[in-house]
Amino acid sequence: MALRPMPTEAFETRFAALLQQHRERLLGFLRRLCGAKADAEDVLQETLAKVWRLRASFDPDGNAEGWLLQAAFRTFCDQRARRRRAVPGSATEPDALPAPSAPCPVELRDEVVRTLAALPAIERELVLGFHRDGLSLRELAERHALPVNTVKSHLHRARARLAAGPEER
């Protein structure tokens, strides 16, 4: 088996610059996943330390952004699993998303508000009713005189808008 050569100083300089270049984007990505800035910064630090250790396996001709996002996602999943193990019983609680440990950042909330404002009224009402107010699909269907499957379709479209980037909305 051929051994991978040790990274040269020039490679390490370029790799450090690459991490610096993608740092803000990774932080933004992690803030959305974590919900809280402090948690996101923790995961980011762990991610950067991890990819630095793995720098020899980095392919400069490959998709650097995808590689870094994947590393950040894996680190987030690992940290989340560790936290769940540390809190007995939390793994069995029904919870659609991991609860953020701090209030939603203002920028994130503003982004959500902008997306909601662009939604058709019925989709906005349904997504708020379901995800903010905790109403069931059946309750929403009765409230808006719609079949449950139609409520689901509206919800799916509204979520797709939340997932879309600004250029896709």
Add this chain to the structure above:
Amino acid sequence: MNRNEFEVRLHACLDARTDPFDDAELVAWLDAHPEQLEGFARLTGGLHGLRADEIAVAPSAGPTNASADASAGGTTVAPADVSQPPRGSSRPWRWLVLRAGLAGVAAACLVVACWPDSTDVPPSERTIARSRPVAAPAAGRILSATVEPLAPTLGLATRVRATEVLVARPDTRIEVFTQWSVR
């Protein structure tokens, strides 16, 4: 699992209020498709934002807005058909500046209107009223308007509604009107 199957499974998971991260297949698919990670993160962040219990909808008529309410201190979401996107609630000082500005403009108008004009004829016992045209505004120009927040949000509202708007017509003239006491 292709992308459509992933989305169906993800929405089913969210509809059932279960955590997508507890579904190993969903996580594995995302891990294998890093190009989908940012969209998934935006959705996750958006749902965090919705669950932050700080999002309120501006009250409006119609059956589709049945659950509209406005929470104090929250962020007001205006309907989609308004011309400007809502701004963030992170700048409540803008309201103070706006209110101070409006008060300043009103005070300046009052001072100008009441300022004694040296060209006026001095009042006499026979003068009980006098008017003098001072401007002919262009038709359609808004002469005055009262604004109020769309919802009671302790100064954090991001939308205002104009009420009692006075618009100039083609024949509108602005006059300074003076009434002197006969005593």
